[in-house]
Amino acid sequence: MTLFFLGIALILAGGLAAALLRRRPALADRAFGVLVAGGCALGLVPAVAALAGRDVAEISFAMAMPGGPWAFGIDGLSAFFLLIVFGVGLASAIYGLAYLAVERRGGHRPVATSHLLMAVVLAALVLVVTSRAVVPFLMAWESMAVLAYFLVVFESEKADVRRAGLVYLIATHTGTLALFAMFAFWGRFAETLSFDALAAGAASLPAGGALVLCLALVGFGLKAGLVPLHFWLPEAHASAPSHVSALMSGVVIKMGIYGLLRVVSLLGAPPAWWGWLVLIVGVLSGVLGVVWALAQHDLKRLLAYHSVENIGIILLGLGVGALGMSYHLPVVAALGFAGAILHTLNHALFKSLLFLGAGAVYRATGTRAIDRLGGLARRMPLTWVAFLVGSVAIVGLPPLNGFVSEWVVYQALLRSGAAEQGGPLRLAVLGVAGLALIGALALACFAKVDGIVFLGTSRSAEAAQAREVGKAMLGPMFALALACGAIGLAPVLVVHPAVSAGALIAGLPPDAIGAAGGEVLRAMAWIAFLSLALIVLLALGWRAWAALRRRRPPVPAETWGCGYAEPTPRMQYTASSFATPLLASFGSVAGVHESRHGGAFETHASELVLDNVALPLWSVVQGLAARLRPIQQGRLWIYLVYLMAALLLLLLYLATSGGTTSP
Amino acid sequence: MTWTPLVALATLLVVAPLLPGVATKTRALLTGRRGPPVLQLYWDLGKLLRKGAVYSTTTTWVFRLAPVVVVATALLAASVVPLDGRSALVSFTGDLVAFAYLLALGRFMLVLGGLDTGSSFEGMGASREVTFSSFAEPALFLCFAGLTLATRGLSLTGMLGSPLAAAWPAAAPSLAMIGVSLFLVLLAEASRVPVDDPATHLELTMIHEVIVLDHSGPDFALILYASALKLALFGALLVGVLVPRARLPGPAAIAVLVLGLVVVAVLVGIVESSMARLRLSRVPQFLIAASVLASLGVILLLMT
Numbered sequence: 001m002t003l004f005f006l007g008i009a010l011i012l013a014g015g016l017a018a019a020l021l022r023r024r025p026a027l028a029d030r031a032f033g034v035l036v037a038g039g040c041a042l043g044l045v046p047a048v049a050a051l052a053g054r055d056v057a058e059i060s061f062a063m064a065m066p067g068g069p070w071a072f073g074i075d076g077l078s079a080f081f082l083l084i085v086f087g088v089g090l091a092s093a094i095y096g097l098a099y100l101a102v103e104r105r106g107g108h109r110p111v112a113t114s115h116l117l118m119a120v121v122l123a124a125l126v127l128v129v130t131s132r133a134v135v136p137f138l139m140a141w142e143s144m145a146v147l148a149y150f151l152v153v154f155e156s157e158k159a160d161v162r163r164a165g166l167v168y169l170i171a172t173h174t175g176t177l178a179l180f181a182m183f184a185f186w187g188r189f190a191e192t193l194s195f196d197a198l199a200a201g202a203a204s205l206p207a208g209g210a211l212v213l214c215l216a217l218v219g220f221g222l223k224a225g226l227v228p229l230h231f232w233l234p235e236a237h238a239s240a241p242s243h244v245s246a247l248m249s250g251v252v253i254k255m256g257i258y259g260l261l262r263v264v265s266l267l268g269a270p271p272a273w274w275g276w277l278v279l280i281v282g283v284l285s286g287v288l289g290v291v292w293a294l295a296q297h298d299l300k301r302l303l304a305y306h307s308v309e310n311i312g313i314i315l316l317g318l319g320v321g322a323l324g325m326s327y328h329l330p331v332v333a334a335l336g337f338a339g340a341i342l343h344t345l346n347h348a349l350f351k352s353l354l355f356l357g358a359g360a361v362y363r364a365t366g367t368r369a370i371d372r373l374g375g376l377a378r379r380m381p382l383t384w385v386a387f388l389v390g391s392v393a394i395v396g397l398p399p400l401n402g403f404v405s406e407w408v409v410y411q412a413l414l415r416s417g418a419a420e421q422g423g424p425l426r427l428a429v430l431g432v433a434g435l436a437l438i439g440a441l442a443l444a445c446f447a448k449v450d451g452i453v454f455l456g457t458s459r460s461a462e463a464a465q466a467r468e469v470g471k472a473m474l475g476p477m478f479a480l481a482l483a484c485g486a487i488g489l490a491p492v493l494v495v496h497p498a499v500s501a502g503a504l505i506a507g508l509p510p511d512a513i514g515a516a517g518g519e520v521l522r523a524m525a526w527i528a529f530l531s532l533a534l535i536v537l538l539a540l541g542w543r544a545w546a547a548l549r550r551r552r553p554p555v556p557a558e559t560w561g562c563g564y565a566e567p568t569p570r571m572q573y574t575a576s577s578f579a580t581p582l583l584a585s586f587g588s589v590a591g592v593h594e595s596r597h598g599g600a601f602e603t604h605a606s607e608l609v610l611d612n613v614a615l616p617l618w619s620v621v622q623g624l625a626a627r628l629r630p631i632q633q634g635r636l637w638i639y640l641v642y643l644m645a646a647l648l649l650l651l652l653y654l655a656t657s658g659g660t661t662s663p
Numbered sequence: 664m665t666w667t668p669l670v671a672l673a674t675l676l677v678v679a680p681l682l683p684g685v686a687t688k689t690r691a692l693l694t695g696r697r698g699p700p701v702l703q704l705y706w707d708l709g710k711l712l713r714k715g716a717v718y719s720t721t722t723t724w725v726f727r728l729a730p731v732v733v734v735a736t737a738l739l740a741a742s743v744v745p746l747d748g749r750s751a752l753v754s755f756t757g758d759l760v761a762f763a764y765l766l767a768l769g770r771f772m773l774v775l776g777g778l779d780t781g782s783s784f785e786g787m788g789a790s791r792e793v794t795f796s797s798f799a800e801p802a803l804f805l806c807f808a809g810l811t812l813a814t815r816g817l818s819l820t821g822m823l824g825s826p827l828a829a830a831w832p833a834a835a836p837s838l839a840m841i842g843v844s845l846f847l848v849l850l851a852e853a854s855r856v857p858v859d860d861p862a863t864h865l866e867l868t869m870i871h872e873v874i875v876l877d878h879s880g881p882d883f884a885l886i887l888y889a890s891a892l893k894l895a896l897f898g899a900l901l902v903g904v905l906v907p908r909a910r911l912p913g914p915a916a917i918a919v920l921v922l923g924l925v926v927v928a929v930l931v932g933i934v935e936s937s938m939a940r941l942r943l944s945r946v947p948q949f950l951i952a953a954s955v956l957a958s959l960g961v962i963l964l965l966m967t
Contacts, residue, residue: 374781377723397768398761410760411817417808418815426965429808433954436763436804437797443771444793451778451789457721519756519817526755530739530765537738541731548881552715559719559780560877562866573778573786581794585947 001059001072004130007043007086008123010035015119022112025104029097032115036093036122040086043126047086050079051497053510058132068192071132076501077265080341081129081258084348087483088250089122091476095356096243098472099363114154114241121147121247128255134183134193141179141255145172145223148252152240164235167610170618171222171232178219179259186212199266208271216263217278224256226315227285230308231610234292237304238368242359245300249307250352254344257314261337264322265505272326272424279319283434286312288589290441294448294579295592295605299358299368302449303351306394309438310347314340316435317409320416320428321502327425330508331516332416338502339409342494346401346487350393353480357387360473361453364466370449370575375458379466384454386477391446393484396439399531401487404495407527410435411520441582448578457569489531492524576603667913671746674917676738679895680704680888682928686855687862689932704891708884716880721781729776730878730885736769737892744899745820747916748908754820759807762819763800766852766896769889770796777874784866788873791943795858795870798950799851802844805957809841810904812964823900828907833967838904840960845901846930847953851946853894856935858946868940898927 014035021028050056058073074082096118103109124147127140149172153165186209187193190201205212218229225233233253237245260278264270289308296302321336360383361376362368377384393400410432417429458464468474487494499517500510511517561567580603583590591608594601631642684701691698700706718726743758745751751758774792777785807822813834816822831838851858854871866873875886902923908916941949 375721377725377779392768392771395767395771397764397771403760403764406764407757407760411757414757414808414811414817417811418817420815426812429812430805430958430961432804432808433801433958436800439764439767440793440797440800443767444797447771447774447778447789447793450775451786455723455725455775455779456781523755523757526753526758527761530742530753530761534735534739534765537735538728538731541735542728545727545731545881549716552880554716554718554880556720557717559721559782560784561782562784567781569781571783572781573783573790578786578790581790581943582797584944585794585798 001046001057001074003042004046004074007039007041008126010039010042011119011122014039015116018115018119019112025101028112028115029101032119033094033097036119037090040090043082044086046074047079047082050074050076051083053497053500063135065135066193067135067187068133068194068197070136071194071196072127072130072136073132074130076497076504077258077261077341078129080345080498080501081254082126084254084345085122085125085129085251088348088352088480089125089247091356091480092243092247092250092352093118093122095246095359095473095476096241098470099241099243099359102363108157109154114151117147117151118244118247121151121252125251125255129258132195134187134195134198138176138179138183142176144252144255145176148244148248151244152236152248154241154244155239158239160235161239164239167232167614168236171229175219175222178215178222182212182215182219185215195262195266199268202267205267209267210271210274212263212267213270213274216260217274217281220256220259220263221281222256223259224253224311225308226281226311227288227308228609228613230285230289231607231614233308234296234301234304234607235610237307238298238300242300242355242362245304245359246352246355249304249355250348253307253311254348257311257318257340257344260318261340261505264318264325265507268507269325269328270322272323275319275323275326277319278315278322279428279431282312282315282319283431283438284312285309285315286434286438287441290438290445291583291586291590292605292608294441294445295583295590295603297370297575297605299361299370299373299449299453300355302370302445303354303358306354306442306445307347307351309442310343310351310394313406313409313435313438314343314347316431317343317412320409320412320431321506323416323425323428324412325506327423329416329419329421329425330503330506331513332412332419332425333506334499334502334508334513335408335412335415335516335520336502337505338495338498339405339412341501342408342498343405345494345498346393346405346484349480349483349487350390350400350402353386353390353477353484354394356473356477356480357383357390360469360477361466363469363473365460365462367460367462370452372460373453373458373463374456374460374569374572375454375463376466377454379458379463380468382468382474383477386474386481387454388450389481389484391450393488395443395446397443398527399485399488399534401484401491404487404491404524404527406435406439407523408495408498408520411523415516444579444582448575452573452575452578456572459569459572489528491527492521495524496521576601665913667747667917668745668750668752670913671917671920672741672752674921675741675746675895675899676892678921678924679891680708682894682898682924683861683891685925685928686932686935689929690936693933693936704887708888711879711884711887712881714880716882719780719877722779722877725772726776726779726877727882729772729779730882730889732772733769733889734885734892736765737889737896740765741892741896743819744896745823745903746899746920747913748903748906748911748920749824749916750820754818756817756821758818758820759822763803766893767796767800773874773886776878780877782877784873784876787867788870788876791870792874795851795946795950798947798954799848802848802950802953802957805954805961806841806845806848809837809957809960809964812961813838823903823907825909827904828909831907834964837960837963840956840963842901842905844953844957844960845897845904846927847949847956849894849897849901849927850931850934851950851953852897853931854890855894855931857938857941857949860940863940894928894931895924898924901927
């Protein structure tokens with residue numbers, strides 16, 4: 001743990017260096033890069049040790065505060081999330097240096113502050129996943145959430161950025177409120193507010209912890225962005241600078257998943273209805289997320305909706321894992337949770353890769369509108385390769401990492417169907433249809449993105465003059481792409497610790513799943529074999545075909561246009577026309593508005609939940625809040641009176657309740 | 664280690680181009696024409712392989728790599744199917760996911776290859792291909808789910824191997840529904856009527872044909888071969904479900920497979936000659952019907 005805290009200190013020092021040395025940008029950038037990289041590397045040591053099965057000691061600070069000591073620890077679950085925070089956080093932070101360097105020339109945006117905030121958010125994220133007591137957890141959680149707001153509104157002179165930030169801030173605070181309620185209620189049944197005490201008190205929670213589980217689903221669900229609590233996510237992720245989007249989509253929303261997993265691990269087997277609820281919400285988030293993604297015309301909004309989709313896949317795993325606990329099937333439980341954790345890691349890798357790629361496209365062309373791009377594969381060949389790797393990974397195709405985690409989720413679903421004493425759990429096997437639909441729709445969506453943005457010919461002057469971005473931006477992208485490839489080719493490296501962590505969440509010893517564990521590991525070897533075989537076949541095929549081409553040189557020609565010899569870029573298919581047949585099959589759920597005037601045809605994507613539910617609800621809240629306005633007088637003495645009154649009330653409460661509630 | 668799985672795979676690779684020929688011949692005979700020879704696709708492949716390719720100046724390496732990926736993924740997908748009715752060349756728990764996703768990788772690259780030309784035609788075909796496969800994929804996985812429930816198998820070998828024969832008497836209604844559903848999926852995946860019409864001559868109405876409009880020479884040969892192989896693969900799955908062959912000796916099991924594939928091709932031909940292609944907007948409904956049928960099979964199994 002010493003190394004770990006040293007790592008955090010280095011990351012914070014990096015942030016400070018960036019802020020203090022702002023007059024000397026070159027030095028500041030170098031100091032920031034070196035310190036943050038060093039900090040992440042140090043922090044990874046205990047995380048990897050924990051993943052390898054070694055025990056990492058907990059550390060505990062006695063605080064003169066209610067709620068008991070502040071404990072920090074790294075178990076298998078924390079370690080996975082540490083891997084995500086350090087790995088993806090580092091890639092985003094380094095990429096951010098080059099990405100924001102352009103902004104220095106304008107001089108009106110707070111570049112140095114943004115780097116500082118980045119470092120502090122990383123430290124807060126690390127503390128969220130290692131806290132073992134409620135008070136430090138909530139403090140880290142709130143720092144992460146609020147500071148992320150400032151990162152999002154970097155381009156605060158734009159009205160839509162400010163609006164996106166505000167919606168995010170309101171959503172995240174609502175979520176935190178639910179978490180406060182959850183922990184406060186749970187704390188009444190526990191000795192102290194440490195996680196161990198909460199776990200000990202879980203058995204006495206009424207109705208199997210129904211209230212705690214519901215509040216967790218709302219509080220953590222708002223952060224994770226599951227449907228219908230995703231309404232803040234697309235706009236916030238699209239408006240942030242690209243490296244912040246990568247961090248938000250790759251890491252920050254995963255804290256919601258971490259929270260849910262942690263609650264389940266503390267609470268023990270949840271009631272079956274909760275597992276079914278999570279499973280259904282997962283399918284819903286997955287399908288709707290990708291359908292809405294298909295309807296987008298803005299590259300980053302599209303990617304943001306894919307985060308909703310992938311949270312759906314993660315929840316599918318989490319739901320089936322919870323069901324496995326409820327119905328006492330250890331194999332299903334461990335594999336379900338393992339799938340959820342693994343997909344969380346994988347999504348962090350490929351989604352941040354894709355956001356960094358989108359950032360490169362934005363820097364090179366100045367636009368995020370998919371229909372204004374095209375032909376970038378020729379202009380930005382390296383960005384294209386990295387983006388293609390991310391696309392294949394996110395669609396869940398072999399030989400990359402997305403396939404591995406989706407395979408684990410499929411495995412959990414199929415095993416619930418094959419279980420001899422499955423009972424009602426066997427119904428969960430129908431989830432494979434949901435996962436298959438999500439996968440196929442994701443393929444459609446990324447065929448659209450890759451095809452329209454990178455292939456064909458440029459649809460605008462900006463795209464036609466795009467230049468490849470520099471090494472400082474390509475480096476982090478290729479590091480993430482390599483990680484995606486490594487997990488795809490050697491899946492056992494992550495699947496084994498994931499299954500152990502899954503067993504840990506389910507409250508089982510690591511070897512509880514017995515023979516099934518061996519089968520899974522053997523399957524991993526075969527998947528690695530198939531992936532390698534695929535690569536070898538492709539290499540051989542490519543060489544054979546190249547030889548054939550040398551023998552008979554290919555003839556260059558125009559693309560076939562039924563004999564029309566003057567093709568223009570405008571004759572190409574557009575993103576809108578590509579997605580229309582699919583969206584039409586989903587009808588009004590897709591939320592697409594078509595408008596035809598003259599010879600022109602346009603489609604617009606609407607925010608169904610934000611426009612129809614969240615905003616009307618917000619205006620009701622605002623109306624109620626207006627009644628409270630008389631207490632705001634703007635005079636200092638009134639606020640001093642409020643403070644005094646609050647302190648008095650607190651003293652009165654202490655006097656009547658007979659001292660603190662915890663030792 | 665027996666050699667039957669390898670021999671079965673080799674047989675499948677050899678007979679695959681026969682199947683479109685059989686389907687076309689059936690269609691021709693039923694509509695009173697003579698039709699092209701059954702072996703026409705073999706001649707076509709030979710001819711294309713000897714030709715040079717024409718590449719659009721818009722295209723990049725994606726266009727050139729796509730045909731190789733399509734064939735390589737189909738080959739690997741074939742390796743997990745228990746073609747001799749007993750065991751596949753490669754078999755592991757959850758290999759059915761690898762089967763479906765390898766084919767999906769092929770489709771992804773095929774579609775990207777099409778979009779690489781920057782043509783509206785290819786864009787149209789690509790859009791249709793991904794739309795319809797989105798509805799075919801859940802149906803396929805529901806069929807797999809049903810097979811898992813019926814046999815407790817978690818791999819294609821476990822589902823289609825020896826436990827299947829034991830499962831048939833009790834689960835006959837469900838397995839029959841799954842068979843029909845698989846046949847509908849086959850029609851979509853292999854781009855046959857009523858989803859797609861391989862004989863159409865108008866670019867605007869094509870799906871598979873229009874994605875590969877700009878492919879020529881050896882590249883086109885690979886694509887034609889891969890699509891024949893895909894038909895054969897889904898045919899083999901169908902034969903595997905409907906005709907459990909675990910008790911037959913190896914050579915007989917392979918002979919039954921070939922016979923079964925020819926019967927499937929004849930069935931495809933009969934469907935093609937008896938109905939027109941569906942309107943494009945109706946195709947999703949057709950595929951949802953396949954999903955519903957498979958779900959019904961699954962639910963029947965869950966009730967027992």
